[in-house]
Amino acid sequence: MNDVEAINAMVRQAAEKAAQETNDEPEPILVGDLNWPITCELRPGLEGAIACGTKIGYVNGSKGWLIYRGINIFELAEKSSFEETSYLLLYGKLPTRKELDNFRMKLAGYMPIDETVLAVLKRSPTARVRDTHPMTALGLCVLVLGMLDEKAEDTSVENEREIVIKLIAQIATITGMIARLRSGRDPVEPEPSLSHAANLLYMMTGERPSPVAERIMDISLILHADHGMNASTFSAMVINSSLANAYATISGAIGSLKGSLHGGANERVLYDIEEIGSVDNVEAWFQKARESKRKLMGFGHRVYKAYDPRARILGPLAGKMSENNPEIKRLYDIARKLDGMVCAELGVEKKIFPNVDFYSGIVYRALGIHAGMFTPIFAASRISGWGARFLEYLENNRIFRPRAVYTGPVREEYTPIDRR
Ligand SMILES: CC(C)(COP(=O)(O)OP(=O)(O)OC[C@H]1O[C@@H](n2cnc3c(N)ncnc32)[C@H](O)[C@@H]1OP(=O)(O)O)[C@@H](O)C(=O)NCCC(=O)NCCS
Structure with a gap:
């Protein structure tokens, strides 16, 4: 092969x-x-x-x-x-x-x-x-x-x-x-x-x-x-x-x-991983992120309530690219650990898993x-x-034109400018 x-x-x-x-x-x-x-x-x-x-x-x-x-x-x-x-x-x-x-x-x-x-x-x-x-x-x-x-x-x-x-x-x-x-x-x-x-x-x-x-x-x-x-x-x-x-x-x-x-x-994920810095910091970073209700970049999805199939492919590819490349290995190891922690906690609690953007940046960086x-x-x-x-x-085009529900007042008086 x-x-x-x-x-x-x-x-x-x-x-x-x-x-x-x-x-x-x-x-x-x-x-x-x-x-x-x-x-x-x-x-x-x-x-x-x-x-x-x-x-x-x-x-x-x-x-x-x-x-x-x-x-x-x-x-x-x-x-x-x-x-x-x-x-x-x-x-x-x-x-x-x-x-x-x-x-x-x-x-x-x-x-x-x-x-x-x-x-x-x-x-x-x-x-x-x-x-x-x-x-x-x-x-x-x-x-x-x-x-x-x-x-x-x-x-x-x-x-x-x-x-x-x-x-x-x-x-x-x-x-x-x-x-x-x-x-x-x-x-x-x-x-x-x-x-x-x-x-x-x-x-x-x-x-x-x-x-x-x-x-x-x-x-x-x-x-x-x-x-x-x-x-x-x-x-x-x-x-x-x-x-x-x-x-x-x-x-x-x-x-x-x-x-x-x-x-x-995808860009922001890499900045987060850089911010974490080393695999030893993942746990503390994750707990702090949870306490401050920070959005974890590369996780969650409006539609997927399961592991994103694209991340299933990109994750192993990032791993492959980390072989013989210590810098990519450092990023990948941090990502793997964060992935595991998020799945164990937020995956169970809120069905939040990695999405396509989580591993793509490591692949591109490599x-x-x-x-x-x-x-x-x-x-x-x-x-x-x-x-x-x-x-x-x-x-079969038809222009998109939804409506909004008006939640403001409907009978306000117009106040002249010198009386405001
Ligand atoms: C993708 C995304 C915008 C979907 O948003 P959404 O469908 O509106 O989901 P919500 O923001 O309503 O999230 C539902 C719950 O999960 C939480 N949640 C969703 N994504 C989260 C994330 N990435 N990190 C932490 N919590 C997250 C929300 O805080 C919310 O919690 P609550 O019910 O306690 O308030 C959202 O998951 C997100 O911001 N992800 C990070 C950015 C990202 O990776 N985007 C790429 C998508 S491919």
Whole structure:
């Protein structure tokens, strides 16, 4: 078994462990035909709300299942590539070899980016790219791409699908560009012969990744590609439902993903682990965090009430990368101990377990990536799910327009300014 096969075998083992530990608690029935109007019970944060029907993906929170187009995430992580998974999400079927080759060529062809984007990053008043959050820069660059596209305002499904494919390629390029500029180095041109995962790593680090590094990045991109009606996906769908255009939609989704309660958690996890410092401090840090009711980054989920299947894969991968790397081992050992303590206490009490963001940062750090770039990597993957979902909704578009319950007074007098 070579090194890449060994990584795939680890994914298989994670799948077997997940199957053994399946939780059989009841789950709201969210599979089957959707016939409007429906009745559902709502809680704050739109918990329980049904926004639409979809054939793209399904999360069963109590069993810890994640499915893209009917295929289990463990199987995709073991056998697929990010390009193939993106095709699956966008077109609803696995590509033939020829379709996949064409899709890959298309992505590689779209990767080189208009020089205006680099000029904006270099010349804007916030040219201190180092101080601007990379997600802010990424969202801005997507809007710049929209300014440069003569067909940006064509909101047909066909045109927006083409823009999504272009953005799958170019968000990777921009992510590489921002990573390089932040570390005071010149951007690296994309290399068309490389896979998407390898190119992303190459454009960030300037080095061609090893087959193992490439495979691990590929798995991580597959795992992050889609995840139900999460905040950024819903943001994308809301924006696109007004026929704003695909660039405004994706830029808005990037803004939503940035937050620390969503994709931004992966960066924050690493800061927490650094704050803990050593495995001996985990217990005291955790107890203090509990007393102060601090939110533990990388734990908890609106939907999962079981161990997140993506964390089941990324945890062992982080462990693998910690072998022969003392610095990563230190981070990994702290994370493992915290994982165990949280599961033992909060897992039992509140069904809080690690989510996708808990181990991804350690994996990326082991691949030589700075923490600030973790969330842009998430975006470079999630663009496929955002695109698939807002395009599916666009087919039968109706603008999103919920209501609020007004809780203020209704008959207040207007007081003139000199009597206030
Ligand atoms: C993901 C998240 C935003 C979901 O939020 P939510 O569905 O609104 O869940 P709530 O905030 O209502 O949490 C329910 C309970 O669990 C607790 N809880 C949830 N996540 C927690 C966490 N990460 N650390 C500590 N307690 C947590 C809440 O304090 C609350 O406790 P209470 O009932 O005693 O008030 C939340 O779990 C969180 O902030 N996690 C950390 C950030 C993160 O990792 N985000 C990435 C998600 S993929």
